[in-house]
Amino acid sequence: xxxxxxxxxxxxxxxxxxxxxxxxxxxxxxxxxxxxxxxxxxxxxxxxxxxxxxxxxxxxxxxxxxxxxxxxxxxxxxxxxxxxxxxxxxxxxxxxxxxx
Amino acid sequence: xxxxxxxxxxxxxxxxxxxxxxxxxxxxxxxxxxxxxxxxxxxxxxxxxxxxxxxxxxxxxxxxxxxxxxxxxxxxxxxxxxxxxxxxxxxxxxxxxxxx
DNA sequence: TTCATATATCGAGATTTATAGATATATTTG
DNA sequence: CAAATATATCTATAAATCTCGATATATGAA
Numbered sequence: 630x631x632x633x634x635x636x637x638x639x640x641x642x643x644x645x646x647x648x649x650x651x652x653x654x655x656x657x658x659x660x661x662x663x664x665x666x667x668x669x670x671x672x673x674x675x676x677x678x679x680x681x682x683x684x685x686x687x688x689x690x691x692x693x694x695x696x697x698x699x700x701x702x703x704x705x706x707x708x709x710x711x712x713x714x715x716x717x718x719x720x721x722x723x724x725x726x727x728x729x
Numbered sequence: 730x731x732x733x734x735x736x737x738x739x740x741x742x743x744x745x746x747x748x749x750x751x752x753x754x755x756x757x758x759x760x761x762x763x764x765x766x767x768x769x770x771x772x773x774x775x776x777x778x779x780x781x782x783x784x785x786x787x788x789x790x791x792x793x794x795x796x797x798x799x800x801x802x803x804x805x806x807x808x809x810x811x812x813x814x815x816x817x818x819x820x821x822x823x824x825x826x827x828x829x
Numbered sequence: 830t831t832c833a834t835a836t837a838t839c840g841a842g843a844t845t846t847a848t849a850g851a852t853a854t855a856t857t858t859g
Numbered sequence: 860c861a862a863a864t865a866t867a868t869c870t871a872t873a874a875a876t877c878t879c880g881a882t883a884t885a886t887g888a889a
Contacts, residue, residue, distance in 0.1 A: 645736045688878080792868085
């Protein structure tokens with residue numbers, strides 16, 4: 630972690646919806662319905678569910694999630710036509726160790 | 730800590746200079762000269778020293794520091810005509826516990 | 830291959846933030 | 860009180876971000 634990376638993470642965490650997404654993804658099974666195809670939450674939650682819960686447009690949420698993955702806050706995994714997102718606890722810890 | 734407060738803190742941490750200030754204030758005695766009047770760093774570092782080190786205008790840094798205090802990242806203490814800033818470790822920990 | 834669905838990217842207007850200079854306020858000193 | 864210094868606030872312009880609709884791409888199904 631360095632100053633630039635930490636600032637990129639800070640930018641992602643400077644918007645209420647994005648912080649909310651990080652909170653939701655702490656407990657996917659509580660905050661989201663089980664996916665019709667995938668029967669587990671091992672790789673997180675698909676973009677559509679996050680988008681519907683957040684109530685913003687598909688393009689906006691897609692951009693959010695892409696940036697959150699680029700800065701390391703999230704991990705994205707594709708299964709067929711779905712992308713699943715989960716928290717990247719490793720980077721989150723590195724960020725916290727940088728800030729504290 | 731709640732979603733709104735965490736987002737306010739995130740906004741403060743979304744700018745490289747402000748993150749840098751948080752880092753500098755981890756070790757004031759290493760990053761700043763001792764103050765001519767006050768002989769200790771118990772209350773942190775005065776605005777002028779931070780402003781000079783950051784290299785931005787006085788008004789910009791004053792606004793930064795005011796906002797960082799408002800969201801709880803910093804504690805401000807006045808001694809005569811100087812304002813001293815130090816990290817508010819309590820809020821920082823609350824923020825980290827919210828994020829992690 | 831064609832269609833339907835999921836996600837990503839592009840382009841643009843609205844909103845917010847960055848940053849500075851000017852000015853105001855507070856405090857100490859002469 | 861007047862001058863000097865430190866900090867805060869106001870105002871304005873430039874830059875960045877927000878957010879959407881439109882469009883493109885990717886994948887599975889028919």
